[in-house]
Amino acid sequence: MSTDVAETPAKPAPPQKEDSFLSLFLKNLWSANTVTVTFLSIFLALVIGAVLIVISDSEVLSKFSYFTARPSDALNSSWDLISQAYSDLFKGAIFDPAAFQAWFDGTGTWQAAFGPISETLTYATPLVFTGLSVAIAFRGGLFNIGGQGQAVIGCVLGGVAGFAFSLPAGIHLIVALLFGLIGGALWGFLPGLLKARTGAHEVITTIMLNYVATLFLGWLILQKGVQDPNRSDAISKAIKSTAELPALPSPLRVHLGIVLAVLVTAGVAWLINRSSFGFELRAVGVNPPAAKTAGMSVAKTYTLLMVVAGGLAGLGGAVQVLGTADKLTAQVAGNIGFDGLLVALLGRNKPWGTLLAAILYGALRAGGNLMQVDVGISLELVTVLQALIVIFIAAPALVKAIFHLRAARSARLGTSLAKGW
Amino acid sequence: MRGITKRFGDLVANDHIDITVEPGEVHALLGENGAGKSTLMNQLYGLLQPDEGEILVDGEAKVFRSPRDAIAAGIGMVHQHFMLVPVFTVAENIALGAEDVRGGPLGILDRRRNRRDVLETSRKYGLPIDPDALVENLPVGAQQRVEIVKALTREVDLLILDEPTAVLTPQETDELLGVMRSLAETGKSIVFITHKLREVKAVADRITVIRRGRTVAPSNHPAAALDRTEGSAFSPDTSEDELAALMVGRDVNLEVTKTPSEPGREVLKISGLVVDDDRGVRAVDGIDLTVRAGEVLGVAGVQGNGQTELVEAIMGLRGIRAGAMELDNESLAGMGTKKILSAGVGYIPEDRSLDGVVKEFSVAENLVLDMYDRPPFGNAFKLNPKAINESARERVTQFDIRTSSAEHAVSTLSGGNQQKVVVAREMSRPLRLMIASQPTRGVDVGSIEFIHNQIIHERDSGTAVLVVSSELEEVCGLADRVAVMYRGRILAVVSPDTPREEIGLLMAGATSPAQASPDAAQEAAAQEEESE
Numbered sequence: 001m002s003t004d005v006a007e008t009p010a011k012p013a014p015p016q017k018e019d020s021f022l023s024l025f026l027k028n029l030w031s032a033n034t035v036t037v038t039f040l041s042i043f044l045a046l047v048i049g050a051v052l053i054v055i056s057d058s059e060v061l062s063k064f065s066y067f068t069a070r071p072s073d074a075l076n077s078s079w080d081l082i083s084q085a086y087s088d089l090f091k092g093a094i095f096d097p098a099a100f101q102a103w104f105d106g107t108g109t110w111q112a113a114f115g116p117i118s119e120t121l122t123y124a125t126p127l128v129f130t131g132l133s134v135a136i137a138f139r140g141g142l143f144n145i146g147g148q149g150q151a152v153i154g155c156v157l158g159g160v161a162g163f164a165f166s167l168p169a170g171i172h173l174i175v176a177l178l179f180g181l182i183g184g185a186l187w188g189f190l191p192g193l194l195k196a197r198t199g200a201h202e203v204i205t206t207i208m209l210n211y212v213a214t215l216f217l218g219w220l221i222l223q224k225g226v227q228d229p230n231r232s233d234a235i236s237k238a239i240k241s242t243a244e245l246p247a248l249p250s251p252l253r254v255h256l257g258i259v260l261a262v263l264v265t266a267g268v269a270w271l272i273n274r275s276s277f278g279f280e281l282r283a284v285g286v287n288p289p290a291a292k293t294a295g296m297s298v299a300k301t302y303t304l305l306m307v308v309a310g311g312l313a314g315l316g317g318a319v320q321v322l323g324t325a326d327k328l329t330a331q332v333a334g335n336i337g338f339d340g341l342l343v344a345l346l347g348r349n350k351p352w353g354t355l356l357a358a359i360l361y362g363a364l365r366a367g368g369n370l371m372q373v374d375v376g377i378s379l380e381l382v383t384v385l386q387a388l389i390v391i392f393i394a395a396p397a398l399v400k401a402i403f404h405l406r407a408a409r410s411a412r413l414g415t416s417l418a419k420g421w
Numbered sequence: 422m423r424g425i426t427k428r429f430g431d432l433v434a435n436d437h438i439d440i441t442v443e444p445g446e447v448h449a450l451l452g453e454n455g456a457g458k459s460t461l462m463n464q465l466y467g468l469l470q471p472d473e474g475e476i477l478v479d480g481e482a483k484v485f486r487s488p489r490d491a492i493a494a495g496i497g498m499v500h501q502h503f504m505l506v507p508v509f510t511v512a513e514n515i516a517l518g519a520e521d522v523r524g525g526p527l528g529i530l531d532r533r534r535n536r537r538d539v540l541e542t543s544r545k546y547g548l549p550i551d552p553d554a555l556v557e558n559l560p561v562g563a564q565q566r567v568e569i570v571k572a573l574t575r576e577v578d579l580l581i582l583d584e585p586t587a588v589l590t591p592q593e594t595d596e597l598l599g600v601m602r603s604l605a606e607t608g609k610s611i612v613f614i615t616h617k618l619r620e621v622k623a624v625a626d627r628i629t630v631i632r633r634g635r636t637v638a639p640s641n642h643p644a645a646a647l648d649r650t651e652g653s654a655f656s657p658d659t660s661e662d663e664l665a666a667l668m669v670g671r672d673v674n675l676e677v678t679k680t681p682s683e684p685g686r687e688v689l690k691i692s693g694l695v696v697d698d699d700r701g702v703r704a705v706d707g708i709d710l711t712v713r714a715g716e717v718l719g720v721a722g723v724q725g726n727g728q729t730e731l732v733e734a735i736m737g738l739r740g741i742r743a744g745a746m747e748l749d750n751e752s753l754a755g756m757g758t759k760k761i762l763s764a765g766v767g768y769i770p771e772d773r774s775l776d777g778v779v780k781e782f783s784v785a786e787n788l789v790l791d792m793y794d795r796p797p798f799g800n801a802f803k804l805n806p807k808a809i810n811e812s813a814r815e816r817v818t819q820f821d822i823r824t825s826s827a828e829h830a831v832s833t834l835s836g837g838n839q840q841k842v843v844v845a846r847e848m849s850r851p852l853r854l855m856i857a858s859q860p861t862r863g864v865d866v867g868s869i870e871f872i873h874n875q876i877i878h879e880r881d882s883g884t885a886v887l888v889v890s891s892e893l894e895e896v897c898g899l900a901d902r903v904a905v906m907y908r909g910r911i912l913a914v915v916s917p918d919t920p921r922e923e924i925g926l927l928m929a930g931a932t933s934p935a936q937a938s939p940d941a942a943q944e945a946a947a948q949e950e951e952s953e
Contacts, residue, residue: 295759
């Protein structure tokens with residue numbers, strides 16, 4: 001062979017001129033990474049929400065009938081309405097400058113000043129747990145629609161343990177939380193086992209178990225020993241104070257559950273990224289055949305994963321009862337299981353992302369309350385906003401096209417949850 | 422195509438490439454994985470647009486915005502991964518995108534005419550297909566034929582085949598090579614993208630070699646047999662060694678150099694093994710095999726004769742019907758994959774992207790995929806990221822895995838480097854038995870040499886090695902003994918020096934006429950043709 005052919009290995013590319021930190025930052029800011037898309041999705045949802053606010057207000061809408069004659073009327077009143085609505089959203093969710101001013105002046109209380117953030121965190125707390133439940137299951141390739149049912153069972157067992165046992169303070173709380181955790185774990189174990197043993201799709205089985213759990217709760221709270229003897233309607237006895245999650249003084253509602261939620265988020269992050277089980281679940285989640293070939297048991301991983309996911313949602317239910325609700329009603333779990341799905345999607349199935357998404361959801365909910373009271377915009381608008389955010393997140397290509405984002409180099413903007421089927 | 426340049430960010434995938442394809446020729450486009458062959462052809466087919474340069478069809482400059490433009494200009498392409506709808510029939514798939522419709526834009530499909538067109542094309546070019554068969558029921562080779570017929574019904578003059586043989590059995594490959602020749606004889610031009618030298622030698626009229634985005638010009642290589650009048654292309658008389666060297670830019674040793682083996686104790690002993698495949702059909706039908714320490718036993722055979730099931734049974738991935746498997750006199754049956762792996766068995770699975778690596782995982786994570794819960798990488802409870810990353814850095818260097826960082830996802834690596842990750846993982850722990858199934862499938866020439874040397878190195882350190890491959894050359898090159906598998910049985914165990922024709926006949930089941938069915942006879946005939 002001629003020596004001409006033998007070529008020295010490719011010379012390393014000449015070192016590129018290092019971009020300054022700022023230009024690199026700006027470049028990445030405008031690329032379609034997950035953070036940018038998430039923020040732009042929220043922005044787009046607020047824009048569409050603004051249009052809806054104007055349309056839903058007949059007084060402002062009427063000014064549009066003579067838009068061509070005096071456009072300023074319509075535009076000014078629209079602007080007033082929108083800015084009022086969104087500033088209420090902010091004041092109700094984060095902080096109200098007026099309340100702070102009053103506190104400093106001595107005319108208001110510190111409770112009023114911190115009221116909005118307390119409300120936000122109160123609404124966010126259970127969503128952190130149910131969101132984490134969905135997120136961790138999804139990382140292992142399972143679509144846990146059963147967060148609702150698992151949370152309901154968590155409510156039931158946590159609640160019953162909360163009023164039926166008599167234990168010292170502290171211990172009673174821990175026992176009640178554990179009951180909720182175990183109840184949810186059992187409710188997750190069933191579909192996990194069915195999936196592992198028979199291949200029954202977890203979406204179907206968890207949805208069915210949601211009905212079972214909800215209807216069981218409805219039946220249970222009318223039973224003797226559970227129902228509040230002084231009431232004729234469907235409401236249980238109150239949780240004993242020894243089992244309640246310590247809260248800030250009334251009227252603030254935020255309780256120790258949010259601290260627990262942060263700790264659990266850290267725990268889940270560790271479990272996913274640093275534990276052997278996390279390694280297994282991530283491998284099984286993206287490539288079950290390779291996991292099997294590497295000696296992992298896919299069936300065992302699925303079962304255990306559903307136990308963990310169910311436990312998280314169950315804990316969320318227990319926290320809701322022991323921290324906020326204080327008694328069992330048919331609607332005690334609200335929609336926390338289903339909202340958990342959206343929170344996990346918004347948080348991209350990452351533990352800390354899920355925590356932030358839950359807080360955003362809590363903020364929208366808390367702010368929506370004030371918006372409803374103050375401007376008379378129905379709370380449903382908040383639900384619409386939440387839905388719009390999720391739609392944009394689920395369709396990143398749409399956001400990319402609207403803002404002409406350049407394709408991110410490595411960020412994989414798959415439709416993360418939609419791939420679950 | 423003249424002066425074609427295509428950049429992806431900082432990477433120049435094609436750097437001023439000139440290539441001319443004459444009517445009626447088979448033009449091979451040869452290069453390693455990632456050399457830029459597919460990028461070049463995707464521009465010709467309108468899937469990508471060149472940054473510089475122009476495409477001339479019959480002397481006229483054309484701009485292809487989409488495959489539709491390319492097809493209109495008479496250019497068709499068959500992709501490596503087929504673009505067929507599995508639940509449609511052959512005729513429906515062929516009609517897809519160019520349906521015959523009666524009665525205006527909202528009219529009805531003219532199925533009868535579709536079917537007739539398909540049959541006509543199929544007859545005209547000697548490509549037998551059944552227009553009513555469902556695509557999902559067809560073997561891979563037949564699906565590929567459907568793709569070719571689909572392109573031909575669009576009346577293309579130039580057909581691009583992107584690594585068409587990567588998914589085919591040797592028999593199907595030979596058939597395809599024949600089809601390519603006969604298409605060329607009818608005046609069609611064919612561009613044949615590949616990195617398999619034997620196929621190029623067998624079928625190409627001219628050869629263009631691409632290395633790192635550039636054509637390798639013959640003028641730089643006085644030793645190569647050139648045909649200067651034909652631009653940058655080589656004649657098929659260029660030897661395989663030379664072509665391989667041109668592809669990788671250095672001399673490549675295609676022959677495996679090894680010393681005679683020194684077989685020791687019997688490490689793996691299989692007797693009377695019976696295994697069923699997924700459909701419950703007998704795949705392994707009573708096999709006796711022994712692999713000794715310090716030797717390589719090669720299993721040769723056309724794919725689909727039970728090799729996959731045999732290997733999966735040994736690894737505990739598939740249940741067995743009857744028989745015994747022993748590793749150093751300890752039964753493997755019912756042991757479970759995890760225990761088998763930790764008993765000192767290394768496994769390179771045949772389907773790398775499905776079974777071998779988790780593409781979304783980093784190189785470091787893939788390097789411990791079956792050792793993450795063993796010290797020093799971790800325990801049953803937690804991982805030790807420090808040990809994982811340190812060992813990954815070492816092994817990336819030791820096994821020459823080309824990646825800028827062990828933190829990168831394996832999906833960013835080329836096929837050859839992904840396979841090196843698997844090899845590095847399986848060979849960096851003490852082994853008693855090594856099972857390598859299709860160890861170099863879809864791997865570039867440079868990595869093939871490296872992987873072969875690693876396998877021989879493992880043998881020389883006293884490990885028993887079982888190599889399964891449908892590439893006869895690979896089996897004969899690596900093995901100290903060759904077992905020929907046909908329809909779930911071992912027909913013979915022969916020396917690797919046995920003439921290839923003889924082994925080829927065994928692969929077609931020819932030594933046992935009692936078993937040979939008509940299609941076995943056909944296979945045998947195909948083998949004979951090939952060996953001529």
